Amino acid sequence: MPKQRDVRAQRDLLSNATWQVLAETGLPGLTLRAVAERAGCTTGLVMHAFPTKKALLLHARDLLYERTAARADAAEAASPDARGALAAVLGQAVDLPHGHHDESRVWVGFLAAALADDDLAGRHRAANRSFLARVHRLVAACCPKWTDERLERTTKSLVALVEGLNVLAAADPQTYPADLQQAALRAALSVIPEWGPGSAVSR
Amino acid sequence: MPKQRDVRAQRDLLSNATWQVLAETGLPGLTLRAVAERAGCTTGLVMHAFPTKKALLLHARDLLYERTAARADAAEAASPDARGALAAVLGQAVDLPHGHHDESRVWVGFLAAALADDDLAGRHRAANRSFLARVHRLVAACCPKWTDERLERTTKSLVALVEGLNVLAAADPQTYPADLQQAALRAALSVIPEWGPGSAVSR
């Protein structure tokens, strides 16, 4: 048997390169040659690892989702109660000290691409609904007496606020500094009672 | 003197075509040939009306700003008091009945492009700060006793919520229907007292 390769490592390497190129030069700069240069190889390897550019794009999108989901899992697991988990999950989504500043940029790029690509749109919807379900679960744990309608409205409002802050901060970080984002989130979370009856996280 | 043309009408025609193409096919589909076809002419006229593609893009961005500013002006002028004006201005920014659905799509497209283009980034910041100033003025009129810090935080939170709703609805209108957006906005506006001391709009 001739030489073999680590397929998964290659795909991750290329997805990371895709992610970096997207953060630096935006969607128009995302070319196979730019990705290959960033990954330290040629387009030959890229086209052997992924059959087409779209497949690479979709895999990079999945990678972004996995990262954010893993961070959210970690934030949730490190919190003792539902209220704290809610604050931690939403807080890590907003810009941290010198956090994943360009993760927001990449997210915006994929979002804009999703508006014209059905496959990317599907990934976006799945990811966002997954995040919504997570927040919904935590809000429901904090506020077991709320009606479903109020739970849904509050959940989607919190998520919209967080994503809005992310998007606006990505384009104008001066106007939306990190401390203001955190303060805005804290104010929005004040509608959630500090010690809900079911304060233990149910998972 | 030989034949002359209506420069402004041409620029508006082409900017509208740019806007439509951007809404339909997104940024990657925005080509001079697509714009020319949509406008019913050839690339020759486009390149005579605008020296370069970027100039066309910037003009289309300005057009988007003028439209949103005019709509906000109208919403504000039609409201008797500051509280109503605030609700109207933010409400028209969120998706109306069968409103400017693709205006959000265009906005997202320009936002993503602004992340990699300094000129577009400048336009975005100017437009967003103008919107922030408008909302800030209305919130301040409703809540004259608030501290500057609270005014700023509330203003930016409201704007972030509205933009977040817009962005998420553009990519997943099923999850973010118009009535939910309006309900979310209404809930967020509940922090503003119904009849503030200075209820008259000061302009």
Place this chain on the structure above:
DNA sequence: CCTTTTCCGTAACGGTCGTTACCGTAGCAA
């Protein structure tokens, strides 16, 4: 050590992009 088979760098292809040069032509002055 040599063969064999997979891997991946190289280079080219067709297509489309933004941009440019050129020229037929439509409208106004005389």
Place this chain on the structure above:
DNA sequence: TTGCTACGGTAACGACCGTTACGGAAAAGG
């Protein structure tokens, strides 16, 4: 009506895109 000039349609250019074909290199089995 005639001539002149700015307008704008046509077509080509160079660059770069995604994709493909092919050949040299490298590792595992004999």
